[in-house]
Amino acid sequence: MSTAPKVIYIAGSGRSGSTLLSLLLSQHPQIANFGQIRDVFLARSNNAICSCGEGLASCTIWGPVLDQQPKESRRLGLLPQKTIVNAYLSAFANTGATVCVDSSKSVDLCRALQAAPEVNLYCLNLIRDPRAVAVSWSKVLGSSDLLRKRCHNWVGRQKRIEQMGARARAKFLPLRYEDFVRDAVSSVAMIHTWAGVAPDASTFESPSVARISWQDQHLFAPANEAVLKARATSVRIAEATAWKDPEAAQVRALATEICFPFAKRYGYRLDSSP
Numbered sequence: 094m095s096t097a098p099k100v101i102y103i104a105g106s107g108r109s110g111s112t113l114l115s116l117l118l119s120q121h122p123q124i125a126n127f128g129q130i131r132d133v134f135l136a137r138s139n140n141a142i143c144s145c146g147e148g149l150a151s152c153t154i155w156g157p158v159l160d161q162q163p164k165e166s167r168r169l170g171l172l173p174q175k176t177i178v179n180a181y182l183s184a185f186a187n188t189g190a191t192v193c194v195d196s197s198k199s200v201d202l203c204r205a206l207q208a209a210p211e212v213n214l215y216c217l218n219l220i221r222d223p224r225a226v227a228v229s230w231s232k233v234l235g236s237s238d239l240l241r242k243r244c245h246n247w248v249g250r251q252k253r254i255e256q257m258g259a260r261a262r263a264k265f266l267p268l269r270y271e272d273f274v275r276d277a278v279s280s281v282a283m284i285h286t287w288a289g290v291a292p293d294a295s296t297f298e299s300p301s302v303a304r305i306s307w308q309d310q311h312l313f314a315p316a317n318e319a320v321l322k323a324r325a326t327s328v329r330i331a332e333a334t335a336w337k338d339p340e341a342a343q344v345r346a347l348a349t350e351i352c353f354p355f356a357k358r359y360g361y362r363l364d365s366s367p
Contacts, residue, residue: 097213098185099192104254106247108229109221110270111196112317118194120296125190128312131197134165136313144312154311157183170202178211200253218254221270222361223247227348228336244351277330301330
């Protein structure tokens with residue numbers, strides 16, 4: 094359907110900069126930010142507050158979505174496709190936007206959208222060096238076993254995302270986190286153009302600093318809770334490099350063992366490690 098609402102779906106793994114990217118993209122007047130819509134029913138169960146300041150049930154975007162499934166408490170990707178599509182269409186109806194950006198990252202949810210003619214899906218595969226992803230996860234996970242699973246998950250996700258990309262090449266865009274933060278202005282413009290809206294760089298004060306308006310943002314936990322708490326109106330865009338510190342060597346070694354040589358297909362090299 095040519096009139097179907099467009100969804101820029103950020104696929105990939107957590108800890109890859111998807112929240113920052115979604116905020117930058119949605120400063121465009123035609124783009125709404127759905128955050129991690131996959132968790133909307135779970136977030137209601139946890140009494141989450143939308144970044145607009147309202148409880149989810151009272152939010153102009155999420156209230157109508159929740160009304161459709163008043164007792165549901167599962168992730169959206171586990172629900173029937175009709176329920177998934179209705180959630181997106183309902184949220185869209187109250188934005189006034191022509192495009193939304195969704196940083197859910199769930200492969201199952203992305204596949205459901207890809208199969209839905211009611212939605213015009215643009216899949217953005219945001220990739221980050223798996224060693225950096227693992228070190229970031231290690232700060233919040235309390236188990237080496239869980240961290241090992243996350244590393245295997247990084248590889249598994251990328252394989253499944255590539256399969257989706259092979260079926261929809263024109264609407265599939267790979268982007269490395271490292272390239273995004275190195276030139277955020279060009280990256281945002283490229284994504285805007287790819288999704289069919291005029292590039293808008295007005296949010297950037299410089300190549301590495303951007304203003305963030307929260308007026309039309311509707312994010313909720315468990316999207317990056319540090320970002321939601323800070324609600325910064327000015328952000329500096331630079332690659333996070335703490336993962337290269339000596340004390341993270343053991344975690345990097347674990348990620349290397351599991352994720353390489355597969356990660357080399359995205360340009361990551363072991364000789365680029367600290």
